[in-house]
Amino acid sequence: MKKVSLKDIATEAGVSTALVSYVLTNKEKEARVGEEIAKKIREIARKLNYQPNHIARSLKSGRSFTIGLIVADISNPFFANIARTIEDEAKRNNYTVIFGSSDENVDKSRDLINVLLNRQVDGLIITPTEGSEEQINQLKAQKVPFVLIDRFFPEIEASHIAVNNYEAAYNAVSHLVKMGRKRIGMVAYKTTLHHISERKRGYKEALQAHHMTGNTLLKSARYSHLKEDIKISIDQLLSGRHPADAVFFATNSLAMEGLKYINSLGIRIPDQLAVITFDEGEALDLFYSPVTFVRQPILEMGKAAVRVLLEEIKDNKKEIEHICIDTALVVRKSCGSR
Secondary structure: OOOOOHHHHHHHOOOHHHOOOOOOOOOOOOOOOOOHHHHHHHHHHHOOOOOOOOHHHHHHHHHOOOOEEOOOOOOOOOHHHHHHHHHHHHOOOOOEEEEEEEEOHHHHHHHHHHHHHHOOOEEEEEOOOOHHHHHHHHHHOOOOOEEEOOOOOOOOOOEEEEEEHHHHHHHHHHHHHHOOOOOEEEEEEOOOOHHHHHHHHHHHHHHHHOOOOHHOOHHHEOHHHHHHHHHHHHHHHHHOOOOOOOOOEEOOHHHHHHHHHHHHHHHHOOOEEEEEEEEOOOOHHOOOHHHHHHOOOOOHHHHHHHHHHHEEEEEEEEOEEEEOOEEEEEEEEHHOOO
Protein backbone atom coordinates (compact mmCIF):
# COMPACT_ATOMS: atom_id res chain seq x y z
CA MET A 1 0.00 0.00 0.00
CA LYS A 2 1.40 3.37 -1.06
CA LYS A 3 2.31 5.69 1.80
CA VAL A 4 0.28 8.91 1.73
CA SER A 5 2.43 12.00 1.26
CA LEU A 6 1.92 15.71 1.86
CA LYS A 7 1.67 16.09 -1.92
CA ASP A 8 -1.29 13.66 -2.04
CA ILE A 9 -3.14 15.72 0.56
CA ALA A 10 -2.23 18.97 -1.19
CA THR A 11 -3.50 17.67 -4.54
CA GLU A 12 -6.88 16.64 -3.11
CA ALA A 13 -7.22 19.88 -1.14
CA GLY A 14 -6.12 22.01 -4.09
CA VAL A 15 -3.40 23.79 -2.10
CA SER A 16 0.39 23.77 -1.93
CA THR A 17 2.40 21.13 -0.02
CA ALA A 18 3.87 23.97 2.08
CA LEU A 19 0.40 24.94 3.22
CA VAL A 20 -0.37 21.32 4.18
CA SER A 21 2.89 21.14 6.10
CA TYR A 22 2.04 24.28 8.10
CA VAL A 23 -1.38 22.91 9.06
CA LEU A 24 -0.23 19.41 10.02
CA THR A 25 2.52 20.83 12.24
CA ASN A 26 0.05 23.22 13.92
CA LYS A 27 1.68 26.30 12.43
CA GLU A 28 -1.31 27.54 10.45
CA LYS A 29 -1.58 30.73 12.55
CA GLU A 30 1.99 31.72 11.78
CA ALA A 31 1.33 31.06 8.09
CA ARG A 32 -2.05 32.82 8.29
CA VAL A 33 -3.96 29.85 6.95
CA GLY A 34 -7.74 30.26 7.15
CA GLU A 35 -9.73 28.09 9.57
CA GLU A 36 -11.84 26.53 6.81
CA ILE A 37 -8.80 25.51 4.74
CA ALA A 38 -7.01 24.15 7.82
CA LYS A 39 -10.08 22.10 8.77
CA LYS A 40 -10.37 20.76 5.21
CA ILE A 41 -6.68 19.73 5.14
CA ARG A 42 -6.97 17.88 8.48
CA GLU A 43 -10.12 16.06 7.33
CA ILE A 44 -8.41 14.93 4.14
CA ALA A 45 -5.34 13.80 6.11
CA ARG A 46 -7.57 11.69 8.38
CA LYS A 47 -9.50 10.28 5.42
CA LEU A 48 -6.31 9.26 3.63
CA ASN A 49 -4.83 7.91 6.93
CA TYR A 50 -1.76 10.12 6.64
CA GLN A 51 1.15 9.08 8.90
CA PRO A 52 3.91 11.68 9.41
CA ASN A 53 7.49 10.61 8.77
CA HIS A 54 9.04 11.29 12.18
CA ILE A 55 12.45 9.96 11.17
CA ALA A 56 12.74 12.38 8.25
CA ARG A 57 11.47 15.20 10.44
CA SER A 58 14.06 14.38 13.12
CA LEU A 59 16.90 14.27 10.63
CA LYS A 60 15.88 17.60 9.19
CA SER A 61 15.47 19.37 12.55
CA GLY A 62 18.07 17.57 14.66
CA ARG A 63 15.36 16.77 17.20
CA SER A 64 13.42 13.61 18.06
CA PHE A 65 10.26 15.49 19.10
CA THR A 66 9.96 13.29 22.16
CA ILE A 67 9.94 14.24 25.84
CA GLY A 68 10.93 11.96 28.70
CA LEU A 69 8.71 12.09 31.78
CA ILE A 70 9.75 10.52 35.09
CA VAL A 71 7.21 10.55 37.93
CA ALA A 72 7.30 8.85 41.32
CA ASP A 73 4.44 6.43 40.65
CA ILE A 74 2.19 6.52 37.58
CA SER A 75 -0.48 4.52 39.47
CA ASN A 76 -0.90 7.41 41.92
CA PRO A 77 -3.87 9.54 40.73
CA PHE A 78 -1.92 12.77 41.20
CA PHE A 79 0.95 11.65 38.98
CA ALA A 80 -1.39 9.94 36.51
CA ASN A 81 -3.26 13.21 36.03
CA ILE A 82 -0.02 15.17 35.76
CA ALA A 83 1.21 12.71 33.12
CA ARG A 84 -2.01 12.98 31.11
CA THR A 85 -1.91 16.77 31.17
CA ILE A 86 1.72 16.76 30.03
CA GLU A 87 0.93 14.24 27.28
CA ASP A 88 -1.97 16.35 25.97
CA GLU A 89 0.02 19.58 26.09
CA ALA A 90 3.03 17.95 24.42
CA LYS A 91 0.81 16.60 21.63
CA ARG A 92 -0.50 20.12 20.99
CA ASN A 93 3.12 21.04 20.33
CA ASN A 94 3.77 17.96 18.13
CA TYR A 95 5.73 16.12 20.80
CA THR A 96 5.38 12.55 22.04
CA VAL A 97 5.93 11.65 25.71
CA ILE A 98 7.72 8.54 27.00
CA PHE A 99 6.78 7.72 30.62
CA GLY A 100 8.56 6.03 33.48
CA SER A 101 8.04 5.60 37.26
CA SER A 102 10.97 5.87 39.66
CA ASP A 103 9.05 4.26 42.55
CA GLU A 104 10.92 6.71 44.80
CA ASN A 105 14.08 4.71 44.09
CA VAL A 106 17.22 6.70 43.28
CA ASP A 107 18.81 3.85 41.29
CA LYS A 108 15.71 3.35 39.18
CA SER A 109 15.58 7.10 38.59
CA ARG A 110 19.18 7.03 37.29
CA ASP A 111 18.40 4.07 35.00
CA LEU A 112 15.32 5.80 33.59
CA ILE A 113 17.25 8.99 32.87
CA ASN A 114 19.92 7.00 31.02
CA VAL A 115 17.34 5.00 29.03
CA LEU A 116 15.48 8.15 28.00
CA LEU A 117 18.67 9.98 27.01
CA ASN A 118 19.75 6.94 24.97
CA ARG A 119 16.42 7.18 23.16
CA GLN A 120 17.43 10.70 22.14
CA VAL A 121 14.61 12.54 23.91
CA ASP A 122 14.86 16.29 23.44
CA GLY A 123 14.33 17.01 27.11
CA LEU A 124 13.10 15.68 30.44
CA ILE A 125 10.34 16.53 32.93
CA ILE A 126 11.25 14.96 36.26
CA THR A 127 9.70 14.43 39.66
CA PRO A 128 13.00 13.92 41.50
CA THR A 129 13.51 11.22 44.10
CA GLU A 130 15.25 11.60 47.43
CA GLY A 131 19.01 11.55 46.95
CA SER A 132 18.93 12.32 43.22
CA GLU A 133 20.76 15.65 43.47
CA GLU A 134 23.81 14.23 41.70
CA GLN A 135 21.63 13.14 38.77
CA ILE A 136 20.14 16.62 38.43
CA ASN A 137 23.55 18.27 38.62
CA GLN A 138 24.83 15.88 35.94
CA LEU A 139 21.98 16.85 33.61
CA LYS A 140 22.95 20.50 34.15
CA ALA A 141 26.59 19.75 33.39
CA GLN A 142 25.59 17.89 30.20
CA LYS A 143 23.31 20.81 29.23
CA VAL A 144 20.32 18.48 28.88
CA PRO A 145 17.09 20.52 28.83
CA PHE A 146 14.97 19.53 31.85
CA VAL A 147 12.30 20.82 34.21
CA LEU A 148 11.49 19.57 37.72
CA ILE A 149 7.82 19.21 38.63
CA ASP A 150 6.08 18.87 42.01
CA ARG A 151 9.45 18.83 43.82
CA PHE A 152 12.81 20.52 43.60
CA PHE A 153 16.09 20.91 45.48
CA PRO A 154 16.45 24.47 46.85
CA GLU A 155 20.23 24.29 46.64
CA ILE A 156 20.20 23.46 42.88
CA GLU A 157 19.44 26.22 40.40
CA ALA A 158 17.05 24.54 37.98
CA SER A 159 13.67 25.36 36.46
CA HIS A 160 10.84 23.90 38.50
CA ILE A 161 7.06 23.91 38.76
CA ALA A 162 5.63 23.48 42.25
CA VAL A 163 3.07 24.76 44.75
CA ASN A 164 3.50 26.57 48.05
CA ASN A 165 3.46 23.44 50.19
CA TYR A 166 4.06 25.35 53.42
CA GLU A 167 1.12 27.68 52.91
CA ALA A 168 -1.22 24.88 51.80
CA ALA A 169 -0.42 22.76 54.88
CA TYR A 170 -0.68 25.78 57.19
CA ASN A 171 -4.14 26.62 55.84
CA ALA A 172 -5.34 23.01 56.05
CA VAL A 173 -4.32 22.65 59.70
CA SER A 174 -5.72 26.10 60.54
CA HIS A 175 -9.06 24.97 59.11
CA LEU A 176 -9.09 21.98 61.46
CA VAL A 177 -8.44 24.32 64.39
CA LYS A 178 -11.36 26.52 63.29
CA MET A 179 -13.52 23.40 63.21
CA GLY A 180 -12.84 22.93 66.90
CA ARG A 181 -10.20 20.20 66.73
CA LYS A 182 -7.78 20.22 69.66
CA ARG A 183 -5.31 17.39 69.03
CA ILE A 184 -4.30 17.39 65.39
CA GLY A 185 -1.96 14.71 64.11
CA MET A 186 -0.09 14.50 60.83
CA VAL A 187 1.16 11.50 58.89
CA ALA A 188 3.92 12.20 56.34
CA TYR A 189 6.45 10.17 54.41
CA LYS A 190 9.81 9.66 56.08
CA THR A 191 11.92 11.68 53.66
CA THR A 192 14.14 14.73 53.38
CA LEU A 193 12.45 15.88 50.15
CA HIS A 194 11.72 19.60 50.26
CA HIS A 195 7.98 19.46 49.48
CA ILE A 196 7.24 17.10 52.39
CA SER A 197 9.51 19.10 54.70
CA GLU A 198 7.54 22.22 53.81
CA ARG A 199 4.22 20.48 54.53
CA LYS A 200 5.57 19.42 57.93
CA ARG A 201 6.71 22.98 58.60
CA GLY A 202 3.29 24.34 57.69
CA TYR A 203 1.66 21.85 60.08
CA LYS A 204 3.96 22.73 62.98
CA GLU A 205 3.74 26.48 62.52
CA ALA A 206 -0.05 26.40 62.21
CA LEU A 207 -0.22 24.67 65.59
CA GLN A 208 2.20 27.20 67.07
CA ALA A 209 0.15 30.10 65.70
CA HIS A 210 -2.92 28.71 67.47
CA HIS A 211 -1.04 28.06 70.73
CA MET A 212 -1.15 24.30 70.33
CA THR A 213 2.60 23.65 70.32
CA GLY A 214 2.34 20.96 72.98
CA ASN A 215 0.00 18.92 70.82
CA THR A 216 2.35 18.16 67.95
CA LEU A 217 1.57 14.61 66.85
CA LEU A 218 3.73 14.13 63.78
CA LYS A 219 4.14 10.56 62.51
CA SER A 220 6.16 9.14 59.61
CA ALA A 221 5.72 6.27 57.16
CA ARG A 222 8.25 4.74 54.81
CA TYR A 223 7.30 4.54 51.13
CA SER A 224 8.55 0.94 50.98
CA HIS A 225 6.61 -0.10 54.12
CA LEU A 226 3.49 2.00 53.65
CA LYS A 227 0.77 -0.35 54.94
CA GLU A 228 2.78 -1.45 57.96
CA ASP A 229 3.85 2.06 58.97
CA ILE A 230 0.40 3.58 58.45
CA LYS A 231 -1.10 1.14 60.93
CA ILE A 232 1.60 1.95 63.48
CA SER A 233 1.13 5.71 62.97
CA ILE A 234 -2.66 5.57 63.29
CA ASP A 235 -2.47 3.32 66.36
CA GLN A 236 -0.08 5.77 68.02
CA LEU A 237 -2.26 8.77 67.19
CA LEU A 238 -5.44 7.15 68.50
CA SER A 239 -4.02 5.55 71.63
CA GLY A 240 -3.59 6.92 75.15
CA ARG A 241 -5.77 9.10 77.34
CA HIS A 242 -5.85 11.97 74.84
CA PRO A 243 -6.09 10.54 71.30
CA ALA A 244 -5.96 12.71 68.21
CA ASP A 245 -9.28 14.14 67.07
CA ALA A 246 -7.98 15.06 63.59
CA VAL A 247 -5.39 13.79 61.10
CA PHE A 248 -3.73 15.64 58.25
CA PHE A 249 -2.29 13.26 55.65
CA ALA A 250 0.63 14.69 53.67
CA THR A 251 -0.30 12.86 50.42
CA ASN A 252 -3.28 11.08 48.90
CA SER A 253 -1.49 7.70 48.97
CA LEU A 254 -1.03 8.06 52.74
CA ALA A 255 -4.68 9.09 53.06
CA MET A 256 -5.97 6.08 51.14
CA GLU A 257 -4.09 3.60 53.31
CA GLY A 258 -4.91 5.55 56.46
CA LEU A 259 -8.62 5.73 55.73
CA LYS A 260 -8.81 2.00 55.00
CA TYR A 261 -7.25 1.24 58.36
CA ILE A 262 -9.31 3.84 60.24
CA ASN A 263 -12.46 2.38 58.70
CA SER A 264 -11.46 -1.14 59.77
CA LEU A 265 -11.20 0.14 63.37
CA GLY A 266 -14.81 1.30 63.23
CA ILE A 267 -13.89 4.95 63.84
CA ARG A 268 -16.46 7.34 62.42
CA ILE A 269 -15.42 10.34 60.32
CA PRO A 270 -15.90 13.21 61.15
CA ASP A 271 -17.74 12.41 64.42
CA GLN A 272 -14.74 10.84 66.13
CA LEU A 273 -11.92 11.90 63.81
CA ALA A 274 -11.60 14.70 61.26
CA VAL A 275 -9.48 14.10 58.14
CA ILE A 276 -7.79 16.34 55.57
CA THR A 277 -5.39 15.20 52.87
CA PHE A 278 -3.00 16.78 50.39
CA ASP A 279 -4.15 15.96 46.82
CA GLU A 280 -7.43 14.57 45.65
CA GLY A 281 -8.42 11.18 44.23
CA GLU A 282 -11.61 9.71 42.81
CA ALA A 283 -11.65 7.04 45.52
CA LEU A 284 -11.93 9.78 48.14
CA ASP A 285 -15.23 10.85 46.56
CA LEU A 286 -16.65 7.37 47.17
CA PHE A 287 -15.80 7.33 50.88
CA TYR A 288 -18.94 7.59 53.03
CA SER A 289 -17.64 10.91 54.37
CA PRO A 290 -16.21 12.84 51.36
CA VAL A 291 -12.69 13.91 52.28
CA THR A 292 -11.55 17.53 52.53
CA PHE A 293 -8.39 17.98 50.47
CA VAL A 294 -5.77 20.40 49.21
CA ARG A 295 -6.29 20.67 45.47
CA GLN A 296 -3.12 21.06 43.45
CA PRO A 297 -3.49 22.90 40.10
CA ILE A 298 -2.56 19.89 37.96
CA LEU A 299 -3.59 21.40 34.62
CA GLU A 300 -1.59 24.58 35.20
CA MET A 301 1.43 22.62 36.47
CA GLY A 302 1.49 20.28 33.48
CA LYS A 303 1.07 23.07 30.94
CA ALA A 304 3.74 25.18 32.60
CA ALA A 305 6.20 22.27 32.66
CA VAL A 306 5.80 21.62 28.94
CA ARG A 307 6.05 25.32 28.07
CA VAL A 308 9.22 25.85 30.10
CA LEU A 309 10.83 22.67 28.75
CA LEU A 310 10.06 23.44 25.10
CA GLU A 311 11.45 26.95 25.53
CA GLU A 312 14.60 25.45 27.02
CA ILE A 313 14.87 22.93 24.16
CA LYS A 314 14.57 25.81 21.71
CA ASP A 315 17.14 27.95 23.53
CA ASN A 316 19.53 26.32 26.01
CA LYS A 317 20.51 29.77 27.29
CA LYS A 318 16.98 30.53 28.46
CA GLU A 319 16.67 31.90 32.00
CA ILE A 320 15.78 29.49 34.80
CA GLU A 321 12.13 29.71 35.90
CA HIS A 322 10.84 29.08 39.43
CA ILE A 323 7.07 28.76 39.12
CA CYS A 324 4.91 28.50 42.24
CA ILE A 325 1.18 27.97 41.66
CA ASP A 326 -1.52 28.46 44.29
CA THR A 327 -3.48 25.56 45.77
CA ALA A 328 -7.06 25.54 47.06
CA LEU A 329 -8.60 23.85 50.11
CA VAL A 330 -11.72 21.97 49.06
CA VAL A 331 -13.82 21.63 52.21
CA ARG A 332 -16.09 18.61 52.45
CA LYS A 333 -17.74 16.51 55.14
CA SER A 334 -14.64 14.79 56.63
CA CYS A 335 -13.56 17.71 58.83
CA GLY A 336 -16.93 18.69 60.26
CA SER A 337 -17.10 20.85 63.38
CA ARG A 338 -17.17 19.44 66.94
